[in-house]
Amino acid sequence: MADAPKGPKGPKPSDGYLAPGLRPETLGEKAYFPELIRGLLISGGHLLRNLLFKRDTSPDVLHRRGPNLVTTIQYPEEPVPQPPGYRGMHRLVPREDGSPRCVACYLCATVCPAQCIYIEAGEVEGDPIEKAPVRFEIDELRCIVCGFCVEACPKDAIRMDTGTHCASTYDRPSIIYGIDRLLKGPAVSHQSDVWFKREGSDPPPEGNPHPIPPLPGK
Amino acid sequence: MSRIVKLLAVALGVPGLVIFWAWSAYTLSDWAAELCTHFHLGVTLGQALVSIVFIQLFFVMIVATLLTMAERKWSAAMRDRIGPNRAGRLFGMSFGGIPHILADALKMIFKEDIVPNRSMRLLYHLAPVLNFVPIFCLFAIVPMGPPVLFDHLIDGRVVHLTSTLQISNPDIGLLYVFGIASMAVYGVSLAGWSSGNKLALLGGVRASAQMIAYEVALGLGLVGMMMSSSTLRLDAMIKSQSQGLFGWSWLPAWGIFIQPLGFLIFFAAAFAETKRAPFDLPEGESEIIGYFIEYSGMKFGMFMIAEFIEVVTLAGIVAAIFFGGWHLNPWLDLHLRTDIIEPLVRWRFHDNGLVTGSIALTMAVIQTAIFAAKVFVLCWFQLLIRWTFPRFRYDQVQNLGWRILLPLGVGNVFVTGVCLLVDPSMALLGVVGLAEIGLGLGMVIFTGSGSVSKSAAHLPTPATAGGH
Numbered sequence: 074m075a076d077a078p079k080g081p082k083g084p085k086p087s088d089g090y091l092a093p094g095l096r097p098e099t100l101g102e103k104a105y106f107p108e109l110i111r112g113l114l115i116s117g118g119h120l121l122r123n124l125l126f127k128r129d130t131s132p133d134v135l136h137r138r139g140p141n142l143v144t145t146i147q148y149p150e151e152p153v154p155q156p157p158g159y160r161g162m163h164r165l166v167p168r169e170d171g172s173p174r175c176v177a178c179y180l181c182a183t184v185c186p187a188q189c190i191y192i193e194a195g196e197v198e199g200d201p202i203e204k205a206p207v208r209f210e211i212d213e214l215r216c217i218v219c220g221f222c223v224e225a226c227p228k229d230a231i232r233m234d235t236g237t238h239c240a241s242t243y244d245r246p247s248i249i250y251g252i253d254r255l256l257k258g259p260a261v262s263h264q265s266d267v268w269f270k271r272e273g274s275d276p277p278p279e280g281n282p283h284p285i286p287p288l289p290g291k
Numbered sequence: 292m293s294r295i296v297k298l299l300a301v302a303l304g305v306p307g308l309v310i311f312w313a314w315s316a317y318t319l320s321d322w323a324a325e326l327c328t329h330f331h332l333g334v335t336l337g338q339a340l341v342s343i344v345f346i347q348l349f350f351v352m353i354v355a356t357l358l359t360m361a362e363r364k365w366s367a368a369m370r371d372r373i374g375p376n377r378a379g380r381l382f383g384m385s386f387g388g389i390p391h392i393l394a395d396a397l398k399m400i401f402k403e404d405i406v407p408n409r410s411m412r413l414l415y416h417l418a419p420v421l422n423f424v425p426i427f428c429l430f431a432i433v434p435m436g437p438p439v440l441f442d443h444l445i446d447g448r449v450v451h452l453t454s455t456l457q458i459s460n461p462d463i464g465l466l467y468v469f470g471i472a473s474m475a476v477y478g479v480s481l482a483g484w485s486s487g488n489k490l491a492l493l494g495g496v497r498a499s500a501q502m503i504a505y506e507v508a509l510g511l512g513l514v515g516m517m518m519s520s521s522t523l524r525l526d527a528m529i530k531s532q533s534q535g536l537f538g539w540s541w542l543p544a545w546g547i548f549i550q551p552l553g554f555l556i557f558f559a560a561a562f563a564e565t566k567r568a569p570f571d572l573p574e575g576e577s578e579i580i581g582y583f584i585e586y587s588g589m590k591f592g593m594f595m596i597a598e599f600i601e602v603v604t605l606a607g608i609v610a611a612i613f614f615g616g617w618h619l620n621p622w623l624d625l626h627l628r629t630d631i632i633e634p635l636v637r638w639r640f641h642d643n644g645l646v647t648g649s650i651a652l653t654m655a656v657i658q659t660a661i662f663a664a665k666v667f668v669l670c671w672f673q674l675l676i677r678w679t680f681p682r683f684r685y686d687q688v689q690n691l692g693w694r695i696l697l698p699l700g701v702g703n704v705f706v707t708g709v710c711l712l713v714d715p716s717m718a719l720l721g722v723v724g725l726a727e728i729g730l731g732l733g734m735v736i737f738t739g740s741g742s743v744s745k746s747a748a749h750l751p752t753p754a755t756a757g758g759h
Contacts, residue, residue, distance in 0.1 A: 100738060101738020104738065106735075110735045112680065113675055113676065113679055115679075116369040116678060116679040119368065119371060120365055120675065123371060124368050125298065126294075127294045128373075143373055145371075
């Protein structure tokens with residue numbers, strides 16, 4: 074052993090690995106017991122504070138105050154307000170008479186990157202020119218809410234202004250939305266709409282023959 | 292406001308339930324004793340049967356079941372979460388998540404019971420039972436309440452029958468605990484071995500090695516208390532803790548005050564026997580899933596509920612040996628009887644012949660509630676430990692068992708023996724014990740880790756800090 078070469082000065086292997094920047098343990102930490110008690114005090118303090126005191130349910134988690142430290146948001150009961158720029162799920166825009174503005178041109182279905190829009194076109198009764206969707210379905214499971222359909226639509230027939238998000242369901246068929254569930258919200262009409270300009274076409278009727286369900290929350 | 296109402300409901304409802312439970316246990320136990328005396332069956336048979344129902348089924352099982360939910364709710368509160376509150380909501384209240392217990396039990400009962408092809412069928416089916424039964428039997432020697440004398444008129448003679456809330460009171464007392472507790476590891480290692488799974492086998496081997504390492508310390512930690520109370524019976528140990536230390540009436544001679552080191556050793560070793568964090572290496576769900584990896588449904592549920600029954604049992608044994616059982620300090624015991632219970636009973640029964648027996652019964656019921664309160668607090672403390680400390684590495688577990696707890700236990704036995712030889716009245720033992728407590732508290736107070744925040748300031752910032 075006397076011939077063993079002396080190693081360079083520095084930490085011996087028996088000191089254990091010490092990550093750079095870490096100091097060696099103090100005596101109290103090596104004794105282990107005081108640190109155990111301290112840890113118990115911390116988690117016991119959290120436990121008592123959270124069990125005994127009322128939870129601050131403010132949606133702004135960072136500004137919750139009070140002795141209770143819980144930061145959970147109980148979502149369905151305590152919804153967080155959406156940010157002002159949030160647009161939400163799409164809707165089919167109705168005309169003044171309650172029928173969809175959509176003319177079944179397939180532009181939205183073509184541009185859709187998720188290929189979640191399915192349209193079947195049909196003829197409008199008593200109108201030799203107009204097309205209208207017989208089926209207009211959006212698979213909300215596939216929709217990525219990118220808004221391309223809104224951009225592509227030449228008729229302003231699909232909009233993203235509901236401010237809601239897709240409700241979850243228990244089965245797949247009920248999350249494929251048809252015209253009945255997509256057609257909602259305030260009606261939109263433009264003076265440039267062709268059915269106003271076409272010769273011999275009737276002016277839009279007064280009143281609303283089909284009641285339009287209002288937007289939720291508005 | 293509703294918060295205060297809820298807290299008040301819990302603060303009044305739980306003691307009320309415990310007192311009602313203790314009262315009916317004593318009454319039925321006395322009734323069973325009278326019935327058995329009538330039929331010459333021996334007093335202890337009826338009392339033991341009533342105690343089995345009231346202590347094992349009503350107290351231990353219900354507390355263990357509630358602990359499964361308490362663990363989830365309290366661990367959530369310790370980590371600033373809310374915990375389960377969705378099952379069985381009624382009027383917008385979640386009832387502390389207690390309906391989840393029903394949901395859990397239903398789920399476990401109706402789950403498919405999968406038996407692996409490579410398992411040894413008989414042992415595989417037997418292992419949960421072998422684990423559950425010894426643990427379930429452990430509480431049998433824990434006395435929940437003091438003995439009460441009831442007078443009965445049987446065959447024209449007045450017979451004194453003693454009722455007590457204890458299933459069995461053998462002279463070997465604590466040796467029963469050691470013997471039966473170590474039986475439980477058979478279930479664990481057989482579960483690991485018969486599952487035909489390497490990880491399960493590892494868990495079983497870890498459990499048995501850990502059991503061997505801590506069984507010695509478990510016994511040595513209690514030797515000090517056995518010596519100072521010179522008995523192995525738990526009721527006699529509780530009686531020896533009813534007096535005051537140094538003759539002071541405010542400081543009871545609880546085991547924790549005369550044997551703090553023994554308490555630490557026993558508690559750590561017993562905690563390792565319950566196989567819960569920080570000693571949950573046989574389970575170790577993040578490295579090996581543990582000895583019950585191949586178990587599903589209610590078989591797994593038996594392993595789980597056995598763990599919580601162990602928690603309750605450990606709390607009961609520690610409350611009896613180290614926390615004075617059903618005694619507060621002598622001053623409080625005396626004044627509880629003379630100033631509160633006696634006037635109350637006299638006012639209720641108008642000083643007729645029932646008074647003496649009623650005072651004893653009321654006192655016993657209140658003391659049972661005190662014992663139950665100590666059990667609840669100790670269960671809470673175990674859950675606090677389980678959710679605070681991280682899991683040991685396996686060599687650390689063996690180091691702690693063999694190289695720290697075992698020498699400490701031997702030293703504690705030696706010091707206790709010397710103290711009792713010098714001064715049989717336990718005063719010297721009390722001085723040593725209080726000095727040990729003072730040393731521990733001093734370590735906590737004076738070895739502050741105040742330098743942590745300073746040294747953390749010049750830690751190098753990790754390269755990954757601030758996002759990906």
